Amino acid sequence: MNNVAATHIIRFILLLLVQVLICNNINFLGYVNPYVYIVFILLFPIRDTRLTLLLVSFLLGMLVDMFSDSGGVHAAASVALAYSRPVILKSSFGMLYEHQSIKFSNTDIGNLITYVTLATILHHFILFALEIFNISSVILILKKTLFSTIFTVIVSVLIIILFSRNRK
Amino acid sequence: MQQIFNFVIKNKTFLLFLLLFGISLALTIQSHSYHRSKFINSANGLTGGVYGTFNSIDKYFDLNDQNEILVEENKRLRQIIYNYKTDTDSSYIDSTFISSKYRVTVANVYKNSYSLSNNYLTINKGEKDSIREDFGVITSKGIIGIIDNTSKSYATVLSILNKKSRINAKLKATRHIGSLKWNGNSPLYVQLVDVSNFAPVKVGDTIETGGESTIFPKGIGIGIVESYDTDIIGDTYTIQVKLFNDMSNIGTVYILENLDKKEIETLENSVNE
Incomplete structure (x- = not known):
């Protein structure tokens, strides 16, 4: 158990640093950045209580906000993602989730991509809606959501595949 | 009393979600509305x-x-x-x-x-x-x-x-003043608004700080006029200013x-x- 906790703490710190030091400065085509720190929320153990997940997601989002001077937008999006994670898990993994037997390290790649995509769209839409905070620029919100989602999904799936042990 | 406790325990996940989401929303709204005194910032x-x-x-x-x-x-x-x-060769100061x-x-x-x-x-x-x-x-x-x-x-x-940025600026050639804003689109351009349309604006003119506030001295460069058009009402110009600085x-x-x-x-x- 201690070993698992240590893994998650290290993952938390590493993803936070990668996000604020590298991913926030990519600015592909001027404004497209991947937000890979949500990998932490996606890979949080399923059997653990949801309260812990909510609190840890809030802390992670708040730290990203602190580093990027963005008020509370990352915290809000992360908390929303953490709260709705069971629904997304159920819709992308179906039976596996109901039997509580998902192992992210050896799931079907199609299911994994569905899961990451759904979660990323939700997270990014809330993030950009709150960041721009103006209904009249809804096109800009959707545009940023679309492009950043593509970028984030590619990078996140690669991270999950590369760093998962014994994938066939 | 018992029922209230039961309700809280039954819905604890949802209530915690509401609390945390509410805190983040409050911080977001605060960062959008006030000029200063932000609670979460990177100066720590x-x-x-x-x-x-x-x-x-x-x-x-x-x-x-x-x-x-x-x-x-x-x-x-x-x-x-x-x-x-x-x-000043002759009159040394x-x-x-x-x-x-x-x-x-x-x-x-x-x-x-x-x-x-x-x-x-x-x-x-x-x-x-x-x-x-x-x-x-x-x-x-x-x-x-x-x-x-x-x-x-x-x-x-x-x-x-x-x-949220508003900076007093003027045309270098004619000293007509305006206020410098950003519309959020391109990091290469800012907008100078509320310039009286008596001002003879030309593409390529220099825009510099106006010196009316106590923050910047007069005459620090900002950028050059890229294009301009009149307001909807028609008595002020909105000028696209290409920045001297590469902000990236x-x-x-x-x-x-x-x-x-x-x-x-x-x-x-x-x-x-």
């Missing part, structure tokens, strides 16, 4: 320390560019010195008797963003270097922004690429403190009363 020991460590590695990759910027600035300053000497109006501090940029809709910079000077809110920040090419939050050894700068590549900045600021503000307040 943790973020400053992390950015500082990374910056000390990162700045080696940027040395060539920064050297070129310094050479450019030296060239410009030398030109001023040589011209100054020939101009002892500079020790001229009281200086602005105190200049040099700072390194630890974090810079330009792709969000509200951008901030983090710099490595703070209260212990007597940096306070509302000091102006410039580079050798033009203005960057205004100091927003300070901590002991770091400060955040409200960039001109921020929807800023290494060293100068912080300006107006030493007469208190005096000016007391005078203006006494007039208002």
Whole structure:
């Protein structure tokens, strides 16, 4: 158990640093950045209580906000993602989730991509809606959501595949 | 009472979600509405320390560019010195008797963003270097922004690429004033609004600071006129200004403190009363 906790703490710190030091400065085509720190929320153990997940997601989002001077937008999006994670898990993994037997390290790649995509769209839409905070620029919100989602999904799936042990 | 406890225990996940989401929303709304006094900002020991460590590695990759910027600035300053000497050759002025109006501090940029809709910079000077809110920040090419939050050894700068930024500016040629804003679209352009349409604007004209506020001295460069059109009502111009500064590549900045600021503000307040 201690070993698992240590893994998650290290993952938390590493993803936070990668996000604020590298991913926030990519600015592909001027404004497209991947937000890979949500990998932490996606890979949080399923059997653990949801309260812990909510609190840890809030802390992670708040730290990203602190580093990027963005008020509370990352915290809000992360908390929303953490709260709705069971629904997304159920819709992308179906039976596996109901039997509580998902192992992210050896799931079907199609299911994994569905899961990451759904979660990323939700997270990014809330993030950009709150960041721009103006209904009249809804096109800009959707545009940023679309492009950043593509970028984030590619990078996140690669991270999950590369760093998962014994994938066939 | 029992039922209330039962309700709380049954819905604890949802209630915790509401609480945390509410806190983040409140922080978001606060950061959109108030000019200052933000609760969560990157002017603190943790973020400053992390950015500082990374910056000390990162700045080696940027040395060539920064050297070129310094050479450019030296060239410009030398030109001023040589011209100054020939101009005032006959009537020598002892500079020790001229009281200086602005105190200049040099700072390194630890974090810079330009792709969000509200951008901030983090710099490595703070209260212990007597940096306070509302000091102006410039580079050798033009203005960057205004100091927003300070901590002991770091400060955040409200960039001109921020929807909350309002800076007094004027046309260099005719001294018609306007207010400098950003519409959030491109980091290369800012907008000068509320310019009277008596002003003879030409594409390529220089825009500089107006000197009406106590933050920036008069005549610091901002950019050149790229295009302009009249307002919907038709009595003011909105001018697209192409910035002199490349906002995506800023290494060293100068912080300006107006030493007469208190005096000016007391005078203006006494007039208002």
